[in-house]
Every structure is written in structure tokens, then in C-alpha cells.
Amino acid sequence: MSFPEFYEHVPRLRLRDPLAGLLGASADGILDYGYADAVRLAGHSCPTVAAAYWLTWRALTLLYGTALPVRGEIRVSFRQPRDEGVTGVTAAVVGLLTGAAGSEGFKGLGGRYARRGLLNFAATIPLELRFERLDTGARVDAAAYPQQVPADPAFSDLLAAVTFGTADAAARQRFGEIWQDRVARLLTEHRDDPAVFDLRVG
Known part of the structure; x- marks a missing residue:
């Protein structure tokens, strides 16, 4: 499997998951x-997936500082309903990283390690998402504005050609390249840009 090279330049997220340790999924x-x-x-790389990953990385870093974030002990709220816009895609990525789940999530063992009910939607919050530590109540409100990172000028014409099936192999390849170029710029050049990633400690 070959991914674009820039993926390796996006910082990784390391967490401690007590349930994974207990059940032997990860020895430590x-x-x-x-x-x-x-x-x-997600099955694809796009500005939404990139923004979800990076907002989570930034929010957990703010919440935990130099300590490892604790997966499964973070509540995440969304301002929009789950089925509105890209909320569902964002929630899937956020849930992967934080362990938070909705009503379908893990019930827990003996009253501990529950993941169910840690993803909430249609919440009254100031920005798109809120990350909250269950142990301390510390929280970070967050939003991403990937539209601040424009696409290549050739994007619109290529998108039309791909959509209507008139693009040849070279055009399809070029479309994928400029699509990933925008994602790369979002996660490298703009990852610390407050106009693109807005995070506020509560």
C-alpha cells in the first residue's frame, strides 16, 4: 500500500487506552x-478527514500537555446533528482517535471503560466541536475552516471532467494529485494557522 509521502510528515498521536491494556490488545x-x-x-483523504484528525491532535495536546491522552476518557460534543453536512465523517475520525462512541458504543466492564454516550450531537456549544476530559472537566472548543486553503486553479475543470466521465487517465491522475496537494498544505503549511484551526481552552 502506497500513500502520499506527506502523510509521514503529519505528527502522530500516541495515547494510553486502559481497556486495550486490560484486554491485552496492547501490552502496555x-x-x-x-x-x-x-x-x-474513512476510505479516502480529504480536507474533512484531515481537519478531523488535526483538530483532535491539537485538542488532546492542549488538554493533556506533555502527558499521554487517555483514550476512552474524553467526551466529544458536536454542534450539528450527526446526519448534517460532514459531521458523520468527522465523528468517525474523532471516535477512532478518542475512543468516544454514541449509543452504539461499548457498554463497559463492571461499570468501567464505557465508551457509549461519549459522542454527543446537536449540542449547544460555541464552535463545531468540544473535547472534554472526564476526569478533570477541562475542555477545548474547536473548529476548522479548510476553505481558507484554496484548491489549485485547475481543480474546477478537472472536477467537472471527472464527475461527468470525460476525464482521461492523465486527467484523473492530475485530479488526485491536486486534491492531495490541498490536503498536504492543510496539514503541513497551515496546521498552526489560527485562521484554519481555531482552538479555545475553556
Whole structure:
């Protein structure tokens, strides 16, 4: 499997998952995720998947500082309903990284390790998402504005050709290249740009 080279330049997220440790999935309970894992989950790489990954990385870094974030002990709320816009895609990536799940999630063992009910939607919050530590109540509100990173000028014409089936092999390849170029710029050149990634500690 070959991914674009820039994936390796996106910082990875290391967490401690007590449930993974307990059940022997990871001997030390440490799990390590990269952008490629989010792509594998979604089945594609796009600004939405990239923004979900990076907002989560940034939010957990703010919540835990130099300590390892604890997967399964983070509540995430979304301002929009699950089925509105790209909320569902974002929630899938956020859930992968944080362990948070909706009503379908893991019930827990003996009253511990529950993941169910840690993803909430249609919440009254100021930005798109809120990440909250269950142990301390510390929280970070977050939003991404990937539209601030424009696509290549050739994008619109190529998109039309791909959509209507008139693109040849070279045009399809070029379309994929400029699509990933925008994602790359979002995750490398603009990952610390407050106009693109807005995070506020509560």
C-alpha cells in the first residue's frame, strides 16, 4: 500500500487506552495513530478527514500537555446533528482517535471503560466541536475552516471532467494529485494557522 509521502510528515498521536491494556490488545495500553489510520477508516483523504484528525491532535495536546491522552476518557460534543453536512465523517475520525462512541458504543466492564454516550450531537456549544476530559472537566472548543486553503486553479475543470466521465487517465491522475496537494498544505503549511484551526481552552 502506497500513500502520499506527506502523510509521514503529519505528527502522530500516541495515547494510553486502559481497556486495550486490560484486554491485552496492547501490552502496555499504548496506542499510536497516524493520519494514514484516519484515511484507512474513512476510505479516502480529504480536507474533512484531515481537519478531523488535526483538530483532535491539537485538542488532546492542549488538554493533556506533555502527558499521554487517555483514550476512552474524553467526551466529544458536536454542534450539528450527526446526519448534517460532514459531521458523520468527522465523528468517525474523532471516535477512532478518542475512543468516544454514541449509543452504539461499548457498554463497559463492571461499570468501567464505557465508551457509549461519549459522542454527543446537536449540542449547544460555541464552535463545531468540544473535547472534554472526564476526569478533570477541562475542555477545548474547536473548529476548522479548510476553505481558507484554496484548491489549485485547475481543480474546477478537472472536477467537472471527472464527475461527468470525460476525464482521461492523465486527467484523473492530475485530479488526485491536486486534491492531495490541498490536503498536504492543510496539514503541513497551515496546521498552526489560527485562521484554519481555531482552538479555545475553556
